[in-house]
Amino acid sequence: MPSDAASEGSPVPPDQRMVAFAIGVGDAERLPFLAGAHNGARGFHAWAIASGYESRLVIDDNAPVTFPRLKAELEAVLAPGSGPIHRMLLYFAGHGLIREAEEGLWLLSHWYSELRAVAVEVLRRRLYMHGIRQIGIFADACRSLPPDVDALDLTADAVLGRGPRKPEGTPALDKFIAAQDGTATFAVPGASPDDDRCLFSGVLLEALWGTKPSAFSQILPGKITSSSLGKYLTTEVPALSNRYGMQVVPTAVPAFPEGDNYYFGVGPALLPPEFPPWPPAQELRSVPQQVLRLDSPKSAQGLSEKGVSQQELGLESARDPSVKEKLSMEKRLHDLHAPTHFETRAGFAVEGARVAALWTPPDAFAEAQHGEACWWRVGERNGFVLRKPVPVLVELADGTCVATTALPEFIGSILCEDFGSSALVYRAVGELSASEAAVKALGRLERGELRASAVLDEAVNLRQEKHVDPVLGAVSAYLYDAIGDLDSIRRIAWAYHKKHQAIPYDVALLAQIEAHVGSDGLLRVDIPAVPAREPRTVKEERFPWTHQATPPARAVVAGFWPLLRQGWAFLDDPGLATPELLELTSHLTRARFSTLHREGARRLSTLFGLQRHAR
Incomplete structure (x- = not known):
């Protein structure tokens, strides 16, 4: 993994842009409402703006997040003449899937009626054709698949079409993913829906704003880098999830180059928001956490109430003893x-x-x-x-x-x-x-x-x-x-x-x-x-x-x-x-x-x- 750099200044040319997209889909069709997804996207957007990024907030609070809407937002930033992009950050919170070999899918508001999902890796490859030097992906979504979820027959959509140029090398890639394959992440409820926090996003934002000493580089005082952020997330997220009787183990693959891998400590000084303490586990026993996955008990209950069985949608859970297990592959x-x-x-x-x-x-x-x-x-x-x-x-x-x-x-x-x-x-x-x-x-x-x-x-x-x-x-x-x-x-x-x-x-x-x-x-x-x-x-x-x-x-x-x-x-x-x-x-x-x-x-x-x- 890349180590922390010894450089003190930012190598970003002054004529190049730093852009961010904060996507939060809390109201996906036929799935539990996730207020924490909206809150996480708002929080990431606020941090990006304060840090000097040109940031766009795309959430389904007043209007659904659809493919045309997301495409229009992306194309507006990527439009010819808008200037070269040095770094682009993509943040997503909501429901997601993992299919085949690292085929990550994000579900937008109308995923069920359209049978379509964002193909994360293909979207990343399409961005290569826009001359971007660095791409960072932050995903607070489930990455598990029930055994026969392929029955959903989702079409993987890259959102963007072919870009204007042939890729000139491969952009550096940072990836911070909330949960490993086969597991779910969750949201901790607050006093009101506006206070709900997705666990991974909450821990991430506390670090990005510079409020957690353990997120800082041990080599570069006052700096948070790709690698120090990754080490912090893979340590702190599991520890906090254990407090609530869950097991969330994030994935961190930091690969921004040394000297150009800063998330905090270069640019404008930040005045962080006030982060409330994470509530004790006993306070949440009577309040179910929101689980960001399709096969959670809550989502299964919601589907059955609408007259849609899990089997119809391919959402059989291997944990359900009433489901006959087929022979293993x-x-x-x-x-x-x-x-x-x-x-x-x-x-x-x-x-x-x-x-x-x-x-x-x-x-x-x-x-x-x-x-x-x-x-x-x-x-x-x-x-x-x-x-x-x-x-x-x-x-x-x-x-x-x-x-x-x-x-x-x-x-x-x-x-x-x-x-x-x-x-x-x-x-x-x-x-x-x-x-x-x-x-x-x-x-x-x-x-x-x-x-x-x-x-x-x-x-x-x-x-x-x-x-x-x-x-x-x-x-x-x-x-x-x-x-x-x-x-x-x-x-x-x-x-x-x-x-x-x-x-x-x-x-x-x-x-x-x-x-x-x-x-x-x-x-x-x-x-x-x-x-x-x-x-x-x-x-x-x-x-x-x-x-x-x-x-x-x-x-x-x-x-x-x-x-x-x-x-x-x-x-x-x-x-x-x-x-x-x-x-x-x-x-x-x-x-x-x-x-x-x-x-x-x-x-x-x-x-x-x-x-x-x-x-």
Whole structure:
């Protein structure tokens, strides 16, 4: 993690702006009202104004916070001619979700009727195209998902369209998130709703205003920096939540550069507001805290009163003993019935759905094997054995198609549920079972247990077996992207090239590198050189490949679209995808791995000239 800087002055050029957005959604449809969300946003806005930021307050006290409203507010600040932005802070308080690999979602006022949520990571990437040097994200919202919350079928919306310029490097990123995946945060009620305080926001604001000595840098007297703020939050928030019988463990990933990472101590002198003491726990026993999550007892009660069951909205809670628990992802993947080899040395085994056909490019073929409609080998028409990655559509009996890639020397096992592919694991030809690391990773992905707080070590764990199962490389790339670590994603891409393996499309996409299609029909990218850096954790220190320099390289990409559904939201980044591919995003089902409805699959097959191979 970055250390405190030794510089005393602010390096922000005088002609560049410091802007902030304080978003508070307390009145989201069909969910408990959160007065604390409004209060937190007002408090952050007041601090930003006093600290010299150009700040906007966007809350739903008098009017709902809708996508058009939020977009208009953002575009007004980002408008050409308004001046370059050095630092932008985004604060959000309200209801939220975490989906897949660090796919954070914020719920606006009309989330239920629109079935739409703010895609936090994609919004961050869109801001890259506006020349912003630093982006800070403060989120006081739940990050847990009940087991089948995908039934909500929320569309992840980035709010902003493509920006005016190609990203010039990656902005520095600070992230301070109220709760880890799988947990909720909460608000402590005051004497009136105007006094309700979201616990994380309350602790944060006490620090930002300079009222807490433990939030100050130990190296720079009088300064609060990214790293000192992060250390303070990860210590103080859990301690205060324990007082109320809760467990809130925030995530802090401070990465603003040394000498330009100040939140207090540079700029105008601040006169802090009066913060009342946090009430004793016994005073709150008869007053329920507001829990900022969808599957809280309070929200479930409110839904049932409106005649909407939890099951209808996919809000079943694993804590409810009346809910029949389905088999775990790990158990289902361990039980997959798949061959150990195909003569073509590539293919797929599908369980949970009947396969009607496979679609491949004209120079490849697919055949059902051994009387099994769900075992298919994939090869090349000239040479039989598959020697290059091949895009494949697996057409299911209901007309939906799993959009995936056949890889030389790998057999892919696809687990299907109601809406398509919930899991995909690759294993080398000849191996009896899938990688245990891949099985466990997908199980944790389904349960929302890939911890943002330990993203660096989580990504290292996944990367160790990325050559055994390319899905692991893709998931680790999403984790790195969530903290803006572009260099680590490019190191992953280079490692696949060095191992003579094609780069998973998701990795190439998140690496933000240019691509072109060669005369052989393969997609290739030019991987830039990456400089060496110091290891950030003890685990990184053990593995030099996490921080070593890598040279430039030209490498082959596996397939022409993302393996995971969440990758489609990034397809408008320049360099890798075509506009026609981006248009198919609306045809995706809610499945975790890319699955298209019938019309979307038809258009995709036409776009890439795929041919159908029925059994």
